[in-house]
Amino acid sequence: MRKYGIVDTTFSRIDMGSIAYKIIKNEDEDCEIVRYTVPGIKDIPVAAKKLIEEGCDGIITLGWVGKTALDKYSYLASSIGIIIVQILTSKHIIDVTVHEDEADDEEKLKEIAIDRTIKHAKNLVKLVKEGKNALTKYAGKGLRQGYRDAGEID
Numbered sequence: 482m483r484k485y486g487i488v489d490t491t492f493s494r495i496d497m498g499s500i501a502y503k504i505i506k507n508e509d510e511d512c513e514i515v516r517y518t519v520p521g522i523k524d525i526p527v528a529a530k531k532l533i534e535e536g537c538d539g540i541i542t543l544g545w546v547g548k549t550a551l552d553k554y555s556y557l558a559s560s561i562g563i564i565i566v567q568i569l570t571s572k573h574i575i576d577v578t579v580h581e582d583e584a585d586d587e588e589k590l591k592e593i594a595i596d597r598t599i600k601h602a603k604n605l606v607k608l609v610k611e612g613k614n615a616l617t618k619y620a621g622k623g624l625r626q627g628y629r630d631a632g633e634i635d
């Protein structure tokens with residue numbers, strides 16, 4: 482049975498973990514899902530590593546970055562940590578992050594968070610179920626998460 486990990490934060494202003502849970506369960510009915518909630522993005526890498534050590538085949542992380550420079554540095558640190566965990570474990574960790582300055586109003590931010598979570602949860606399931614060529618038919622299509630697709634340039 483495939484096992485997925487969801488790492489989310491209490492810093493986030495949208496419960497993206499619950500959205501990811503529903504989508505993963507819908508896309509891979511027989512799977513097991515483990516959720517691990519941490520305070521903030523810098524706590525994500527170790528949580529993801531622990532879930533992989535517990536047997537997860539792939540992870541989705543759901544972070545929220547504030548507007549200040551310090552928040553952005555925190556994201557950079559977290560992102561590097563997540564990449565290091567991927568390299569050390571050879572497992573995909575799909576890093577879903579919403580940056581609070583992506584939109585001025587809360588409704589738009591919510592829309593971005595939901596769309597990004599749904600699309601990347603589906604990407605994760607495809608990669609875990611089908612492996613390296615799961616997304617090849619979409620290569621070069623200008624797909625976007627959180628926004629409308631940019632589309633392919635002919």
Ligand SMILES: Cc1nc2c(=O)[nH]c(=O)nc-2n(C[C@H](O)[C@H](O)[C@H](O)CO)c1C
Pocket residue numbers: 490492493520521522523524544545546547548551552553555
């Ligand atoms: C400055 C800062 N910014 C963010 C952020 O934008 N998003 C987030 O999720 N967490 C932030 N944190 C908290 C750290 O990631 C971490 O939770 C604490 O340093 C405790 O380890 C901090 C400290």
